[in-house]
Amino acid sequence: MKIAVCVSHVPDTAAKINIGSDGKTIDPNGVTYVVNPYDEFAIEEALKTKEKLGGETVAISLGSDANKETLRKALAMGIDNAVLLKDGGYRDSLSVAKALADEIKAQGAELVFFGKQSVDYDNSAVGQITAELLGYNCVSVAVSFALDGNKITCEREIEGGKEIVETTLPALITAQKGLNEPRYASLKGIMAAKKKEIAEKSPAAATNFTEVIAMKRPPSKQAGKILGSDATVVPELVRLLREEAKVI
């Protein structure tokens, strides 16, 4: 079975974000980019599934040459092949999904893993859109995954609990933290990944349905009052919460 995993290259969660000079994007200067944290769970699940059932794994990423770093990390963890869909400009979720769906179809992958969201635009949308475009069954925000023959059983995180979801192949699963413990790349894996070729392809041109008209800093929050240093100020805190904030 061919297993695909789609990965994105995003600012590290520890990065400070500044607005770019165009006022519509972020300033990439001084920002470290990493594998999208949720995609590490997707990579791990693809590897575990291959180890159990055999087959071949491919990582796909859409973006600039910089995304090769993330693809190399996937290769170093044990993914067999990597494809970069080379594209520079802005793409919205639908446009990203169209490019990924085309490549997944070209690869003939029956099982696809995504992270549940990229921690840049935070749409939590590309996985589900890609699945619909492919006509694949899809479970998002999975915290467990089991494949038995053709049958898939997942637990999906919801407010205050978990849904047990059943479906069949072909399928696309989006990974939530808790699905597994992503492995570290071994030294051998890292060395081997350096030698592997990353296939480069040009995706179909973007057809965006949305436009970012401005990117701004969040409204700044004024540092408030330090009330004191021990329990004697608790009555004052409670009074402020009741009378000033009116929240309790």
Place this chain on the structure above:
Amino acid sequence: MANKILVFIEQRDGQIKKSSLEAAKVASDFATKLSGSAEALTIGNEISNLNSLGGYGIGKVTHLKNSDLANYSPSAYTELITKFVNDNGFDILFFGNTSLGKDLAPRLSAKIDAGLAMDCTALNFENGEIIATRPVYAGKAMADLKITSIKKIFSLRPNVFNPGTASGNKAEINLVNVEAPNLNVKVTDIKKAEGKLDVAEADIIVSGGRGLKGPEHFHLVEELASVLGAATGASRAAVDAGWRPHGEQVGQTGKTVSPTLYIALGISGAIQHLAGMRSSKYIVAINKDKDAPIFQVADYGIVGDLFEVVPVLTEEIKKIKS
């Protein structure tokens, strides 16, 4: 442009979710602004109080009914909504950005070729167009977005849009029995975390971090949360250490929350944590370290020992609540 607006009403256990009332009010407000109309659609088995949507400006609600649809089915819901939207020519769809809305809205976007604005925290009406504001990079920046396609989908962050008080109006209910829904993807069971309020939906959150020093001290967080009727949250440090379940994690790789009150106990305020909770209306921080970044966003801070302060705070609140 006709501007036919549809709001999707989510039910769990036959009860309308609060986030759907918020979305209903937004939908009917935009119907007025765009000189259009707003209807509601819901899917499920038995659903209570559907006519109460009239109180939020909805004239008509269609209920697609089947006992197999009591729980969510991504495949069935997607197919049914797609058909309903195409048959009735809706242009604008609103969802609550809940676990169900987040799963469903993108699927619809693919099916009906609609531009998508997820997790909106503000919608403004400028020159006849809806401009959506949404947090990106977990709230470290805000993007203003315009949807350029004819069909548009907006998913609204829960707890942000105030539905106001319901008027006495009642909505007309259009009940449609659904035969043989597509159950290719089916929820067969729901495991509820006993008596737990989820951080993503809570009005008040009490969160604990590394300053609690170990899982055995989280009863301090739980007790304070309990007297406040709050959800319990945790920092990434506390979750990664295995002290708390991942579902409680607040921050960039956990949940992004906007409660009315957020109380941070022993949380220093790493950048990824602040990103996930800084839009809370009021923030209280209790931490020993006066230089902790959490104090830069806190409305009220106590620079002190949480082990001493928190039990007193819990007792004080218990007193005023009783």
